[in-house]
Amino acid sequence: MLSGVLFLSVLLVTSLTPSETQSRKTKEICKSRCSCEERENILNIICENKGFTTVSQFQAPPNKISQLFLNGNFLSRLSTNEFVNYDNVTSLYLGNNGLQEIQTGAFNALRFLKRLSLNNNNLEVIKKDTFSGLESLEYLQADYNYISAIEPGALIKLNKLKVLILSDNLLLSLPPNIFLFVILTYLDLRGNRFKMLPFAGVLQHIGGIMEIQLERNPWNCTCDLIPLKSWLDTISVFVGGTVCETPFRLHGKNITQLRKQDLCPCRNAGEHVHPPSDCHFQGALPPTYHPGRITPTRAQKASQTLSPVPMLCPSVCVCTSRNPHSSLNINCQERNLHNISELNPKPSSPKKLHLTGNYLQVIYRTDLTEYSSLELLHLGNNRIAVIQEGAFENLTKLRRLYLNGNYIESLSQSLFAGLQSLQYLYLEYNIINDISPQTFNALHNLQLLFLNNNLLSSLPDNVFGGTMLTILNLRNNHFSYLPVRGVLDQLSAFIQIDLLENPWDCNCDIMALKNWVELSSTSVVNNEITCDSPSKHTGRLLRSLHNKVICPEPSEVPPHSVSPTESQMHTPELHPEVPLSVRIPCFFVVFTCLASIVVLVFALKDLWLNLRRPAKVPLHSTILSTMLSAKWKNDPFS
Structure with missing residues (x-):
């Protein structure tokens, strides 16, 4: 049995040696020139x-x-x-x-x-x-x-x-x-x-x-x-x-x-034209539309066999179209508008609506019911703080939505209902500090999402599930770490992410992000991640720090680090590799204990057999005879 225990211990030690040997070999190759x-x-x-x-x-x-x-x-x-x-x-x-x-x-x-x-x-x-x-x-x-x-x-x-x-x-x-x-x-x-x-x-x-x-x-x-x-x-x-x-x-x-x-102002007689760069373009020029009722140009009328249906343009806006049969592009930038309902007369079949630089504060549910043909809606640089539920519900063809430069504080689960065609969403330069779970899950065609320059410090689980994101901008927020599980691992078709200018805390919690950045072969991380804390790492690039410097006890860090809240729900996985210098003494101690137990067992067995072996003279007779012998020697006549 003793030889069996010894054989088992040697087998366990030798079976773990090759990977350690390979690791030593790798270190020997790298240590002379590079880390x-x-x-x-x-x-x-x-x-x-x-x-x-x-x-x-x-x-x-x-x-x-x-x-x-x-x-x-x-x-x-x-x-x-x-x-x-x-x-x-x-x-x-x-x-x-x-x-x-x-x-x-x-x-x-x-x-x-x-x-x-x-x-x-x-x-x-x-x-x-x-x-x-x-x-x-x-x-x-x-x-x-x-x-x-x-x-x-x-x-x-x-x-x-x-x-x-x-x-x-x-x-x-x-x-x-x-x-x-x-x-x-x-x-x-x-x-x-x-x-x-x-x-x-x-x-x-x-x-x-x-x-x-x-x-x-x-x-x-x-x-x-x-x-x-x-x-x-x-x-x-x-x-x-x-x-x-x-x-x-x-x-x-x-x-x-x-x-x-x-x-190409060739039709303006007052403009000094330099051919060929200013006048030799052979394409048709788009008509210009003025406020009120819109009709095609004289040349376009002559080229059409049927008269086009007149299109309407809001009186405070400027509208353009490539031809009388195409949809309108409506430019209402910086028109001192306080509400979308002020746009009259209502345009017919608009394709693009630019409302940047106005004074919009609330987007009402009824504001956009007559704009179902829109493919682009620009609401940037207003004062929007409230978007009523279902405000975008009718915009099923919308592909680009700009909400940048407003006062939006949170994103609710139903905020983007109806936007199943949306591909590009711009939410930068707001004061967003909270995103509800599944906010983007209905946006199955979403490819570009700008959330930079907000107040975000965390993202909910499954926040990107169901999307097709290829560009994600999280720059200049309040992120100290980002979990991989439930957030970054949702980005299967990922191309580019910007994580710059966040107060990254380079401790054990950031290890999952570091590993994901370095190991993800399909992603492109735009700009380096710079540590903000602890003070000893301030200003240093995350990728330049060794794992042992960031987390002195890597065996306690699970492969996919989770947030402090998540750590209460998930039992961390122990690091599978233990240094050989630790394993050999452990095996020696185990072997010594096993050998001691075996010796003790054999000793107890011998004692037990001796106790059970029958005696030739009863113990009490032996004692009595001894006592009598001693008395006879002292007093033979007693």
């Missing part, structure tokens, strides 16, 4: 600010899915096969390296790479073969470089690319068919030198875009910009501000608020 952190079979290789000029001489541990951080080194040139020893890397960060040249085949072997960051470098051109071998790439960041040219076909093989960030470069134009076969959902072109963007060969290939950023470009608002203007008018996506730089008469104007006649 490494392994979690759930994904290895973070952190080689930031190490003075590296090349990385091909180093090799990552084999068969380990890895994320490689090389920010802040001196990789001024990436040579062919530079990353041949890192074939399992899924995320590669090369920011702040002074990078000037990427040779053909530099990214060979990175067939699993999904995220590539080249920001804050000195790149001047993106060549046709720069990204050769990156067919799995989903996220490409190349902002803050000096890129002035992109060669044709540079992105043609990036068939899975969803996010492209080219902001703050020197681009004047994009080559034809640059986005052919690319499935972009997010495009950032801010801070370049674009004066126009053609539809043919460029805009026509990004039909699946969800957000495009065009700010800080010197847009030349002439006839050449009409293709961009027309495209912006037809898409239903988030578009950053596009402001005219030239000509002087339109300087500072937002392109989306201008009419085509403003861009």
Whole structure:
């Protein structure tokens, strides 16, 4: 039995050795050059600010899915096969390296790479073969470089690319068919030198875009910009501000608020026209409608075989339409309106209704009953504090709803009833501090949700269940942590989330969020998470902190951390791995105890047998004879 106990103990110890051996092997590979952190079979290789000029001489541990951080080194040139020893890397960060040249085949072997960051470098051109071998790439960041040219076909093989960030470069134009076969959902072109963007060969290939950023470009608002203007008018996506730089008469104007006649005023005799940019546009100009009854232009009447039905426009608004048979776009911005019911006469079949910059305080249930044809409703920058139940119930075709810049404090479960077609919802810059459970669950087509710049400190369970979110902005709220269970794990089709400017508390409760950010291969976290507390971590990036620094006792942290309230309902799972240095003494103690028990059992057994063995002379006879012998010796005659 003793040998059996010994064999069992040795077997238990040796069976747990391989994983520990592999862990030691990983540490031996990483400790000489970089710091490494392994979690759930994904290895973070952190080689930031190490003075590296090349990385091909180093090799990552084999068969380990890895994320490689090389920010802040001196990789001024990436040579062919530079990353041949890192074939399992899924995320590669090369920011702040002074990078000037990427040779053909530099990214060979990175067939699993999904995220590539080249920001804050000195790149001047993106060549046709720069990204050769990156067919799995989903996220490409190349902002803050000096890129002035992109060669044709540079992105043609990036068939899975969803996010492209080219902001703050020197681009004047994009080559034809640059986005052919690319499935972009997010495009950032801010801070370049674009004066126009053609539809043919460029805009026509990004039909699946969800957000495009065009700010800080010197847009030349002439006839050449009409293709961009027309495209912006037809898409239903988030578009950053596009402001005219030239000509002087339109300087500072937002392109989306201008009419085509403003861009191409050929019919205005008093306007000095410079052909061909101002007068050679061949498209039909949209008619302008004035307050009151609306009728088509004379030219349009002549081209129609049937007279169109006259359309109505509210007297305080300006209405436009592409042709007499299409729906109206109603512009009622900054008209000192206090109630939507003040819009008279009621418009017929409006498509877009802009009510920004007014004095609306309450949205009544009956305000929008006659606007069932709306696809866009802009109620931003008012004073809305109350939205009555069922106010949006009739807007079954609405795709974009703007409620930003108001005084909304809470979101109720029935607030968005009836908005089954809604895709984009803007709630930023309110004072929202509470969201009821299932508030967004009926919005099955919701793709973009802006909740930034509010007072949120928590989100209810299952808050995103049933949605199709691809962009979520939670920036500048009061979040100190976010649970994964019931919240972040709802984002199955997730593309981009912004978590910046929140007072993140970098203790054990944030471990689940940290793990989710680092391990989620389908998500893109826009901007870094910076710790606000405790004081020793203030200002530090969450991803730069090791787990043991954040949570000194990781064995007490469950894989999916929950909120303090949730922790009372769910029993935390213990960490399955115990260090070998702890296990061996434990097994020795157990073995010693078992051996002692065995010896004790055998001793008790022998004693029991001895007690049961029959004696040859009764015990009391022996004692009596002894006593008599002693007395006889002392007094033989007694």
